[in-house]
Amino acid sequence: MPGGERFRAVDEISFTASPGSVFGLLGPNGAGKTTTLRILSTLIAPTSGTARVAGYDVVGEPEAVRRSIGFLTGSTGLYPRLTAREVVRYFGRLYGMPPGDLERRLDSVFGALDISSFQDKRCGELSTGMMQKVSIARAIIHDPPVLILDEPTTGLDVLASRHLVEFIRESRDMGKCVLFSTHIMSEAERLCDELAIIHRGGIVDTGTVAELRERTGQTFIEDVFLSLLGEPVEERP
Amino acid sequence: MNRINWAEIGLVWRKEMLDTLRDRRTILAMIVLPLLVYPLLIMGISQLGIRQVQKIRESLAVVAVVPEGAAPGLVGALAADSTISLVAPLDPEAALEARDIDAIVRMPADFETLVAEGRDADVVIRVDLSRDRGREVRDRVEGFLAEWRSDLVSLRLADRGLADTFVRPFRVQTENAAGARKMGGSIIGQILPMLLVIMMMTGALYPAIDVTAGERERGTLETLLVSPGSRFSIVIGKYLTVFVASMVTALANLVSMAFTVFYLVGSANLGGGMGENLPSLIDWRAFFAVLLVMVPMALFFCGLAMLVASFARSYKEAQNYLSPLLIACMAPTYLALLPGFELSYEIALIPIANVVLLSRELFLGNYPWNYFAITLATLSGLALLMLSRTVSLFSREAVLGGSDSGQRISWRALFADEKRGRAETLSPGMVAPVFALVLLGFFYIGGPLQLADLRWGLVVTQILVIAGFPVIALRVYRIPVADTLRAGPSRPSALALAALLMPAATMSAALAASLQSRVISVPESYRELMERLVTVEGGGGLVAGIVVFAVIPGICEEILFRGFVLRGLAVRMKGSTAVIATAVLFGAFHFDLYRLIPTTILGLFLGYVALATGRLWPAMVIHVLNNAFAVLATNLGAFENVAWLKEDGAVPLPIILGAFLLGGAAVWGLRRLRSRPPDAASGLGKAPSESWTVSE
Numbered sequence: 001m002p003g004g005e006r007f008r009a010v011d012e013i014s015f016t017a018s019p020g021s022v023f024g025l026l027g028p029n030g031a032g033k034t035t036t037l038r039i040l041s042t043l044i045a046p047t048s049g050t051a052r053v054a055g056y057d058v059v060g061e062p063e064a065v066r067r068s069i070g071f072l073t074g075s076t077g078l079y080p081r082l083t084a085r086e087v088v089r090y091f092g093r094l095y096g097m098p099p100g101d102l103e104r105r106l107d108s109v110f111g112a113l114d115i116s117s118f119q120d121k122r123c124g125e126l127s128t129g130m131m132q133k134v135s136i137a138r139a140i141i142h143d144p145p146v147l148i149l150d151e152p153t154t155g156l157d158v159l160a161s162r163h164l165v166e167f168i169r170e171s172r173d174m175g176k177c178v179l180f181s182t183h184i185m186s187e188a189e190r191l192c193d194e195l196a197i198i199h200r201g202g203i204v205d206t207g208t209v210a211e212l213r214e215r216t217g218q219t220f221i222e223d224v225f226l227s228l229l230g231e232p233v234e235e236r237p
Numbered sequence: 238m239n240r241i242n243w244a245e246i247g248l249v250w251r252k253e254m255l256d257t258l259r260d261r262r263t264i265l266a267m268i269v270l271p272l273l274v275y276p277l278l279i280m281g282i283s284q285l286g287i288r289q290v291q292k293i294r295e296s297l298a299v300v301a302v303v304p305e306g307a308a309p310g311l312v313g314a315l316a317a318d319s320t321i322s323l324v325a326p327l328d329p330e331a332a333l334e335a336r337d338i339d340a341i342v343r344m345p346a347d348f349e350t351l352v353a354e355g356r357d358a359d360v361v362i363r364v365d366l367s368r369d370r371g372r373e374v375r376d377r378v379e380g381f382l383a384e385w386r387s388d389l390v391s392l393r394l395a396d397r398g399l400a401d402t403f404v405r406p407f408r409v410q411t412e413n414a415a416g417a418r419k420m421g422g423s424i425i426g427q428i429l430p431m432l433l434v435i436m437m438m439t440g441a442l443y444p445a446i447d448v449t450a451g452e453r454e455r456g457t458l459e460t461l462l463v464s465p466g467s468r469f470s471i472v473i474g475k476y477l478t479v480f481v482a483s484m485v486t487a488l489a490n491l492v493s494m495a496f497t498v499f500y501l502v503g504s505a506n507l508g509g510g511m512g513e514n515l516p517s518l519i520d521w522r523a524f525f526a527v528l529l530v531m532v533p534m535a536l537f538f539c540g541l542a543m544l545v546a547s548f549a550r551s552y553k554e555a556q557n558y559l560s561p562l563l564i565a566c567m568a569p570t571y572l573a574l575l576p577g578f579e580l581s582y583e584i585a586l587i588p589i590a591n592v593v594l595l596s597r598e599l600f601l602g603n604y605p606w607n608y609f610a611i612t613l614a615t616l617s618g619l620a621l622l623m624l625s626r627t628v629s630l631f632s633r634e635a636v637l638g639g640s641d642s643g644q645r646i647s648w649r650a651l652f653a654d655e656k657r658g659r660a661e662t663l664s665p666g667m668v669a670p671v672f673a674l675v676l677l678g679f680f681y682i683g684g685p686l687q688l689a690d691l692r693w694g695l696v697v698t699q700i701l702v703i704a705g706f707p708v709i710a711l712r713v714y715r716i717p718v719a720d721t722l723r724a725g726p727s728r729p730s731a732l733a734l735a736a737l738l739m740p741a742a743t744m745s746a747a748l749a750a751s752l753q754s755r756v757i758s759v760p761e762s763y764r765e766l767m768e769r770l771v772t773v774e775g776g777g778g779l780v781a782g783i784v785v786f787a788v789i790p791g792i793c794e795e796i797l798f799r800g801f802v803l804r805g806l807a808v809r810m811k812g813s814t815a816v817i818a819t820a821v822l823f824g825a826f827h828f829d830l831y832r833l834i835p836t837t838i839l840g841l842f843l844g845y846v847a848l849a850t851g852r853l854w855p856a857m858v859i860h861v862l863n864n865a866f867a868v869l870a871t872n873l874g875a876f877e878n879v880a881w882l883k884e885d886g887a888v889p890l891p892i893i894l895g896a897f898l899l900g901g902a903a904v905w906g907l908r909r910l911r912s913r914p915p916d917a918a919s920g921l922g923k924a925p926s927e928s929w930t931v932s933e
Contacts, residue, residue, distance in 0.1 A: 015335065041461060041463050042463070043462060063465045063467075066463055066464060066465040069463070069467045071459075071460065073456075073459065073462040075456045076456055076460055077455040077456030077457040077460075078455075078457065078459075079252075079256055079455070079457055080455065081255075081259040081260060082252070082255065082256060082259075086252075089405070090248070090252045091460070093248050093250075094245070094248065094461075094464040094465065094466040095464060095465060096465065108742055114846050123261075138460065139460075201796065
């Protein structure tokens, strides 16, 4: 907002995520997860500091960064009056893919995600699960080395969430670097190779789930989280 | 954004066009509605109108003559008229009231004697002129009587052996220099360009919202901006879509209008017997030329609408922003309808008004290409400006929106009596409704008061509405009044510097007024009115005049503008932007086209001083001095002979230079004042630390 009230959303956040792994940002609502991911996606310019994504600087080379990432959020929308194929094709073209390659890639991605059967339906007529698949196709159409997923399971039912979890695993196995934010403990525990706990705009601790358990002396991931945040942990029988 | 990537722009444009064309609502507004509206509405209604008129014409006029038996000769002739039916009701007045009869013709009982003796005789036609039928019957009876009278005159002249020319020595005729085509053009040119401009703006609104706020509401904007497509290409692709949509709307409207006009002219002349040369009544080429003139109009308005809609987070919000914008943009089209406005180089610089006036010229058969060039240059320049703003808006995170920190004012809160613990602060979200309330109070409370008694009305309006409403609003919201308005004590040096700046402020406003008078000439009667308004009688009256016209408005208007509005806007805007916005509101607030620009310029000075000193008092000093100067200049005998104080008088250069020299010194002083550390002892708080760019 022009001249609006300033608010420090994140401060001094620093971490490294590597290819072929899933890095999770775990934190309560308003902790600064979205801001962090938006900075990494070049949607927001940081007031100070910088980051490198796939070797490119988010401040100095934003266009190169954008080319290297697939971005997906839980609130991502699609153009309701375009068909699934038209939407994904549009983004593929925006990523500068030559038309011939793009059509082949569309066929293979749609096949893999089971979209082919409804690819010519308008997005406005699709179910939430179908839309999520199209959004995934949209995010990976240009085969980016880095995936940035901001609370991607928000608003999804169990089945659609599971599809997404599978998709994240597959991407990791294909050697992608997956950055992923959530406030759901079980999701983080199941998916992430490495975790950063974010609270009030800063990183509280980083490590694998096992390391975090060890450090806090807690078994349950919820308790690990609470004790890292400095909240009292409930006694369990 | 280094190189224009046409392929990318084309890609965005094709997608947006596809998206827009698949939207039934857009197609409806763009093509179907215009093609239906004029034929159905205008032709349908005019047909009905013509039929009604015919019905009245064909029916008999029912007339009663009183007193009965008067003027048998005239009444006999009247009875013989096939369009008039004579009746003799018992109570003619009651019958007229009950609409049983259409007219009463009253004449002296000895009418024929009076006429024969050449004495005055009055015939009165009593009709109900509020009815169409009444007017029609009046014309019919009057026509009949006039003919009867002129027959009588001819008879008398013949008796005396005189020619008709004895009583009518010469004839007067008007010849229309404008041919039939020009007359047709002037009628069409009066209304059609205005309608067309309004319709095409309406046509641009929906697509403009759809490609900006709509995209944000659907959650697609984020994904679009995270793609490597350049912001420039995205904005231009979208802009071209809105442009095409508004041009298609213009075309559809124009086709429909041309058809309707053709049909109307045709049907109106069916009985006239000049059916063959109908199409030649109108210069049909003008319609194509007008479409060309609509191009700069569309360039301009689409840019404006997109920029404004880009600030909105949702469809609804965008509509809330654009409806007032549309109304504001309609104002210049009405300006073009006012008598006396003709296309000139200066007016060609006024957006929208230039397009409407240019279109009118085209319909008159003139093709002023020089004005077209200016119009095109002005509007495309403005469009470029707005586009670049939109691109930079898209490049920043601002378009992604986020949490709504805007404060909403609610009626319940305004009247709530429970203590609210929350300490609110002033915000633009509060300024807008309070300012609207002030406007309402100004009209509905101030108007009647000032009609009753101008002076007291002004005083009460100023204190109660202009200063009162903002203060009441702050109190209702439990916002500290004096702190918010920066009404704390001011340094004497700041007040003195403000006084030093006043000549420059007043002079700037006066110079702007004299520049403006070259474009829009101020009628003499208006000047006299303004002078009379501040003219006071006698010596004691002068003091009262200064209190009423200078001191009270100076204080109250500053509380509203430089206090409430400026501080509220500065919360969310850069200081300079807030000063400009406040000054424009201040100018518009005076509800006077002639004073808009001069008052706005005065407002810039007042806003600058308020921000530079961080206090309200210095702005009040300038305002009071400025108004007092105007009162003194018109009333003080000593000023009577100073030529440059007269409205027309050119101000001598030394005086202008002197004023600006003083002003420059004042600005220098204010800067020094600001750079000095805050003086804690004098309780000035953070006043000097306030700066132009950083808002609190």
